[in-house]
Each structure stands twice: as C-alpha cells, then as structure tokens.
Amino acid sequence: MTPIPANTPERQRRRDPREERVHEVDALVPWEQRQLFTQLFGGDDEGSGRSASQAEMKGSSDLVMVQSLTEQLLPRLLSVSTLPLSVAMYLPRLGRINASIRRKKAGWDIELEAQQITTTSWLQDVRQQCERRLAESLALPVQLYVANSAPA
Known part of the structure; x- marks a missing residue:
C-alpha cells in the first residue's frame, strides 16, 4: 500500500496574461478614452455622470430625512x-433637534434648534420643504424657524 498524504497538493492556477503585462507610464491614451474619462470624472456638472448621481443621491437622502x-x-x-410645547427629537445622521411649538390663530409657529452646526445648515436648506409637508398634513399654515445656535 502506498501512503496518501493528509494534505492534497493544490493545482497551480493558470496565470492570467494581464498579470504579466508591464504598464508603461509613457503610453499614449486614445482620444476617446480621454474624453470618456473627462466626462465621467470632470469637475463640471454638465455631462458628468458622477456629479449627477451625487446630486440625485443627496436629493433623495434629503427627502428621506425631511420625511423623518x-x-x-x-x-x-x-x-x-x-x-407652548418643547420637544426634543433625535434623527439619525442629524443628531438632536429641539423644537419649540406654538399655536397661532391661523396656524403653527415651530422653531427648530439643532445641536450640530451641520444640522443647522441642513435645516436652513430644507426649511421650505418641511413647511410645505407639515402644512399639507395639518391643513393649516406652518411657519418654521431655524435658530442659529452654536454648540456649547
């Protein structure tokens, strides 16, 4: 009887010819590839696939956070x-937001104060969207104010 080794020998994998290529720094890149690269990763927003998708992603994430x-x-x-009512809310990625709510004859006054500077900036950007969404849901006018506060 012949002894059988405990570990079976592994087959050597075939080498991919791409692994053996030497990349040359001085190689010329065809004009079409340069144009495609410029369109995809260029700094301008027109014709830039990456910039458009980032803007769309930011818009959809803003919509989700406004909804939340x-x-x-x-x-x-x-x-x-x-x-008046004081409410403390916590939203993922935005942190804590304090709301001071007052009822007026014709609607609502809501003042939002964020603990983070980035959240305050974001609230100022989406203030009108929040007002519209709340006014539609309540069937009353809503005035939303964002307090300019610095973190303690």
Whole structure:
C-alpha cells in the first residue's frame, strides 16, 4: 500500500496574461478614452455622470430625512394639549433637534434648534420643504424657524 498524504497538493492556477503585462507610464491614451474619462470624472456638472448621481443621491437622502423629521413632529402637533410645547427629537445622521411649538390663530409657529452646526445648515436648506409637508398634513399654515445656535 502506498501512503496518501493528509494534505492534497493544490493545482497551480493558470496565470492570467494581464498579470504579466508591464504598464508603461509613457503610453499614449486614445482620444476617446480621454474624453470618456473627462466626462465621467470632470469637475463640471454638465455631462458628468458622477456629479449627477451625487446630486440625485443627496436629493433623495434629503427627502428621506425631511420625511423623518415631519413624521416625528406630526403626532406631537396633533396630540398637543398644552402650549407652548418643547420637544426634543433625535434623527439619525442629524443628531438632536429641539423644537419649540406654538399655536397661532391661523396656524403653527415651530422653531427648530439643532445641536450640530451641520444640522443647522441642513435645516436652513430644507426649511421650505418641511413647511410645505407639515402644512399639507395639518391643513393649516406652518411657519418654521431655524435658530442659529452654536454648540456649547
């Protein structure tokens, strides 16, 4: 009887010819490839596939975060019994947001104060979207204010 080794020998893998290529730095790149690269990764927004997708992604993430903010505010507005109302909310990626809610004769006044500077900036950018969404849901006008606060 012949002894059988415990470990079976591995087959040597075939070498890919691309691995053996020597990359030359001085090689000329065809004009079409340079144009394609410039369009995909160029700094201008026109014809730039990457910039367009980043803008779309930012817009969709803003929409989701606005929806999350209004979903946290609406139940509190609808069930409020004593005014003025102070609410502390926590939103993922935005942090803590304090809301001061007051009811006026013709609608609502809401002041938002974020703990993070980036969140304050974001709230200022999407303030009108939040106002519209809340006004549609409440069927009353909503005035949304963003407090300019510095972190402590």
